[in-house]
Every structure is written in C-alpha cells, then in structure tokens.
Amino acid sequence: MNLTLKIWRQKNADASGKMQTYNVTDISPEMSFLEMLDVLNEDLLKKGEDPIAFDHDCREGICGMCSLFINGKPHGPSQTTTCQLHMRSFKDGDTVYIEPWRAKAFPVVKDLTVDRSSFDRIIQAGGYISVNTGNAPDANEMPIPKDVVDEAMSSATCIGCGACVAACKNASAMLFVSAKVSQLAMLPQGKPEKQKRVEAMVAQMDEEGFGACTNTGACSAECPKDISLTNIARMNREYFGAKASSENV
Amino acid sequence: MSWFTESLSSSLGRKLIMSLTGIFLITFLVVHVAGNLQLLKLDGGESFNIYTKFMTTNPIIKTVSYLLYAGILAHVIYSIILTRVNRSARPVKYAYEKASTNSTWASRNMGLLGAVVLFFLVVHMRSFWFEMKFGDGVPMVEYDGEDYKNLYALVVTAFSQWWYVLIYLVSLAFLGFHLSHGFASAFQTLGLNHKKYTPFIEKLGLAFAIIVPILFATQPIAIFFWTQTGALDPSVYEEMIKTAQLAGQ
Structure with missing residues (x-):
C-alpha cells in the first residue's frame, strides 16, 4: 500500500517546527506502524536526509516508550500502543498525520520525540514506598481481598506512555498520577505513606505545568491499558482526605 | 499561604470549588424552576406575586440568595482561572485532532456553554432582578389589603415579545448541554465514583439536563402563547408599567 504522511519535523527543542509531507510506497499491511516509519527512515538515510526521530523501545506494547499522535488520536486509530498498531488499520492511499504529544510538560526534543521526564519527577515525588520490602512474605501472612488486588493491579498496568496527557484537551496528567496513587494506596505496603504520597505527587503534577481535569473521559478512552476514571475519583478522595487530616501543614 | x-x-x-459551587447552583435551579411554575397559573399573577414577595423579603431566603450570588461568582472566577491554566498546558496545538471519538462535545466545551449561560444570566437579572430591586417601573398591586410588587406584569410584558422568548429558549438549550456534563462531573470530582451509584448519577444528570430546561421553557412559551391567543392581554400590563413609571418620575 502507498501512503501520504504528514509528519512534524523540528530540529531541536528551541527550533520552530512544521508539518512536512512524505510519500511511502509498497508498505505491507502486516507491518507495524513503527516498521513503516523505519522504512521511511531507511529511504531518508539513502537520500542523505535526516531521519525522523521517534521514541520506541520494547515494541511489545509493555514499556510505554512509543508515543505519536496519529490521525488525531494518541497511538492512532485503535486503543493500543503505536508499536502494536499495524498498517492494516489504514487503507491504500490514506493520508496519515503524525505529530508528537503536545503539552507544555512534554517539550519536543526532536521531531516526534518528547521529553517525558516530568512523569519521572512526579514518581520521584512520592510514587514509591520508603522501606525495603525484603523477601517475599509467607502466603496469606498479609490478607488482601482478591478484588482489591485486582483493582490495584489494573491501576498498576499503566505504562506511563503519556497518551492520557496527549488526548486531554487540557493536557492533564490526572489519569497517570491517579493510577500511580491508586496502585499503592490500595495495598498494605503503600498505605502508611498514602497521605504524604498523594499530596506530594499532586503538587509535583501542578508544578510541571499539566492542566486540570474536566472529566471529559478522553484519557481513559484513549489509554492503551484501559486505565479507568475511577482512579481519578480515588485520587481526589485521597487528596481531599489527606489535605483535611494529614499532619503536613 | 496556609x-x-x-x-x-x-x-x-x-x-473542588467548581464542583461544590456547581452542585449548589443545581439545587438552586430546582427551587427556581419549581417556584416559577406558578407563572403557569392564569390568575392574573396573584400567586406568583405573593411568592415573589416571600422570596424577596424572607430573611433566610435573602441570606441564601447572597450565598447564591457568591456561588455564581466563584464558579465563574474559578472557571476562568482553570481555563487559563488548562490553555497554557498545551501551548502548541495539534494540526489534526479527532476528539469527537473519545469525548462528548459538551464535556469539551463547558467554558463556551457556561459563557452563554452567564450572558443569559446578565440579561435575565437586568430584566427582572434589577427592575424589582432598583427599577421605578414596577407597578403595585393589592391582594387582601396588602401591597405587592407586580413582577408578573414585567414577566408578561417581556415574554409577549418573540425575540425575548427566543433568547430564553436558546440559552436554556445551552444550560441543558452544560448540565448534561456538569451534573455527573461534579460528583466524579468529589471522588464519588462507585459501581452502585455512578450509573444512577449519570442517568439522573442526563434526565435533569433535559427536564429542568424544558420546565423553565414552558414558562416563556406558555405566556407568549397566551398573549397570542388573547388569554393574556399584554397591553393591560404595559399600561400598568407606564403608569408606574410616570408616577415614579
């Protein structure tokens, strides 16, 4: 199949970028989206042009490194990561827009690559537990109801790719932060620090320049891991509760 | 800062402030629409005028009305603050966005919808609240030896004009869309998201967003209809207002 690609090109963080048009030919529908970009980059290299920079790592849909705002949606038309998006989702002759995540807190490094270290700083602010967990405890030593574990684990499936921020009209990071707050707040190991954690993580999120939530639900609808809006409600409860009752003045 | x-x-x-003030304004809508259904009585405005006197003189209602003005102001001011922060969170816009696939139009345009509702509020308050409080064109009427301001005369005169009714109907449609997202969203922000209650709250919100604007709309529509069919004669009320204005000068 043949495609027309409109791709954001930007030399570096300080340069101003623009959309540029490329044509790719003989693309197999079995290729992944990133492989299609690899083919384009091979072409560009042969012509002596600068290849297009984009983020990728495991290409198995579990690392959260790939991004790309494809045809108006983060990770493209299907609810998956870009590396798991295949060219069969497109038709021969299609025009495909490829843009980087757009957020003040995710500055463009080059072309389609953005700096997502604001997420790392939010995690550093409190997305951990402060004691070593040691060896695996005896089974059933610490009883946790199955549904609580399941809920915590489903929050923990967030891979931190930033699609929620990219999809949100306010570039809000609340789905990401709430998933990280939730996965720890629900389990016994995370409970002792839950108040301090949510206060610190929300403060860091605000400092990074993410927007606030308008409950449009776009984040959850586009999340490749299907993180639910109940996480945001849980974070709000945790935050208001912590602000009202914690010892941190 | 503390x-x-x-x-x-x-x-x-x-x-949180948006949510709490929003819920407060929702409760106000219920009281307002229920009380004003008395406009649908064809009794020359007696029950409506008696109700109006109660609402404008009762000390508890007066206190609540000042809280209401504060609530409206806070809701507007915080929406402006949040919108500014949210806008700045995405300094570079996408070239191509397909947000309609992941969220409702109303949820993405709460600011626009709210701005129209606010504009309507100004028109509405100028026509009735301001006239009632500061205007010298409100005729008096006597029931059982007691004097009442005849707000009904102002209402009939206003709603006998088709364009004035049209402003109300369009604004009520905007209010409906605003509520269709705002009602359930307010509860989500408070952290009230639960398997048992959220589906109910969402349905209630949708029903509220449809029923309340329709109930409000019945009032201008009915009065306009009656002035057209002759069940109400607006010239009688216009005459009253003119006489009152002349006396006031």
Whole structure:
C-alpha cells in the first residue's frame, strides 16, 4: 500500500517546527506502524536526509516508550500502543498525520520525540514506598481481598506512555498520577505513606505545568491499558482526605 | 499561604470549588424552576406575586440568595482561572485532532456553554432582578389589603415579545448541554465514583439536563402563547408599567 504522511519535523527543542509531507510506497499491511516509519527512515538515510526521530523501545506494547499522535488520536486509530498498531488499520492511499504529544510538560526534543521526564519527577515525588520490602512474605501472612488486588493491579498496568496527557484537551496528567496513587494506596505496603504520597505527587503534577481535569473521559478512552476514571475519583478522595487530616501543614 | 488556601489553589482544590459551587447552583435551579411554575397559573399573577414577595423579603431566603450570588461568582472566577491554566498546558496545538471519538462535545466545551449561560444570566437579572430591586417601573398591586410588587406584569410584558422568548429558549438549550456534563462531573470530582451509584448519577444528570430546561421553557412559551391567543392581554400590563413609571418620575 502507498501512503501520504504528514509528519512534524523540528530540529531541536528551541527550533520552530512544521508539518512536512512524505510519500511511502509498497508498505505491507502486516507491518507495524513503527516498521513503516523505519522504512521511511531507511529511504531518508539513502537520500542523505535526516531521519525522523521517534521514541520506541520494547515494541511489545509493555514499556510505554512509543508515543505519536496519529490521525488525531494518541497511538492512532485503535486503543493500543503505536508499536502494536499495524498498517492494516489504514487503507491504500490514506493520508496519515503524525505529530508528537503536545503539552507544555512534554517539550519536543526532536521531531516526534518528547521529553517525558516530568512523569519521572512526579514518581520521584512520592510514587514509591520508603522501606525495603525484603523477601517475599509467607502466603496469606498479609490478607488482601482478591478484588482489591485486582483493582490495584489494573491501576498498576499503566505504562506511563503519556497518551492520557496527549488526548486531554487540557493536557492533564490526572489519569497517570491517579493510577500511580491508586496502585499503592490500595495495598498494605503503600498505605502508611498514602497521605504524604498523594499530596506530594499532586503538587509535583501542578508544578510541571499539566492542566486540570474536566472529566471529559478522553484519557481513559484513549489509554492503551484501559486505565479507568475511577482512579481519578480515588485520587481526589485521597487528596481531599489527606489535605483535611494529614499532619503536613 | 496556609495549608488551607494552598490546598484550594492546587488543581484539585480549584476543581473542588467548581464542583461544590456547581452542585449548589443545581439545587438552586430546582427551587427556581419549581417556584416559577406558578407563572403557569392564569390568575392574573396573584400567586406568583405573593411568592415573589416571600422570596424577596424572607430573611433566610435573602441570606441564601447572597450565598447564591457568591456561588455564581466563584464558579465563574474559578472557571476562568482553570481555563487559563488548562490553555497554557498545551501551548502548541495539534494540526489534526479527532476528539469527537473519545469525548462528548459538551464535556469539551463547558467554558463556551457556561459563557452563554452567564450572558443569559446578565440579561435575565437586568430584566427582572434589577427592575424589582432598583427599577421605578414596577407597578403595585393589592391582594387582601396588602401591597405587592407586580413582577408578573414585567414577566408578561417581556415574554409577549418573540425575540425575548427566543433568547430564553436558546440559552436554556445551552444550560441543558452544560448540565448534561456538569451534573455527573461534579460528583466524579468529589471522588464519588462507585459501581452502585455512578450509573444512577449519570442517568439522573442526563434526565435533569433535559427536564429542568424544558420546565423553565414552558414558562416563556406558555405566556407568549397566551398573549397570542388573547388569554393574556399584554397591553393591560404595559399600561400598568407606564403608569408606574410616570408616577415614579
């Protein structure tokens, strides 16, 4: 199949970028989206042009490194990561827009690559537990109801790719932060620090320049891991509760 | 800043204020629409005028009305603050966006919808509240030896004009869309998201967003209809207002 690609090109963080048009030919529908970009980059290299920079790592849909705002949606038309998006989702002759995540807190490094270290700083602010967990405890030593574990684990499936921020009209990071707050707040190991954690993580999120939530639900609808809006409600409860009752003045 | 003001100026704190004032304004809508259904009585405005006197003189209602003005102001001011922060969170826009596939139009345009509702409020308050409080064109009427301001005369005169009725109907449609997202969203922000209650709240919100604007709309429509069919004669009321204005000068 043949495609027309409109791709954001930007030399570096300080340069101003623009959309540029490329044509790719003989693309197999079995290729992944990133492989299609690899083919384009091979072409560009042969012509002596600068290849297009984009983020990728495991290409198995579990690392959260790939991004790309494809045809108006983060990770493209299907609810998956870009590396798991295949060219069969497109038709021969299609025009495909490829843009980087757009957020003040995710500055463009080059072309389609953005700096997502604001997420790392939010995690550093409190997305951990402060004691070593040691060896695996005896089974059933610490009883946790199955549904609580399941809920915590489903929050923990967030891979931190930033699609929620990219999809949100306010570039809000609340789905990401709430998933990280939730996965720890629900389990016994995370409970002792839950108040301090949510206060610190929300403060860091605000400092990074993410927007606030308008409950449009776009984040959850586009999340490749299907993180639910109940996480945001849980974070709000945790935050208001912590602000009202914690010892941190 | 104290811990309290600091909490309220965080992204979540500001959302909390939007949510609480929003719910307060929703309860006001219920009272307002229920009370004003008395306009549908064809009794020359007696029950409506008696109700109006009660609402404008009862000390408890007066106190609540000042809280209401404060609530409206806070809702507007915080929406402006949040919108500014949210806009700045995405300095570079996408070239191509397909947000309609992941969220409702109303949820993405609460600011626009709210702005129209606010504009309507100004028109509405100028026509009735301002005239009632500061205007010298409100005729008096006597029931059982007691004097009442004849607000009904102002209402009939206003709603006998088709364009005035049209402003109301369009604004009520905007209010309906605003509520269709705002009602359930307010509960989500408070952290009230639960398997048992959220589906109910969402349905209730949708029903509220449809029924309340329709009930409001019945009032201008009915009065306009009656002035057209002759069941109400607006010239009688216009004459009353003219006489009152002449006497006031």
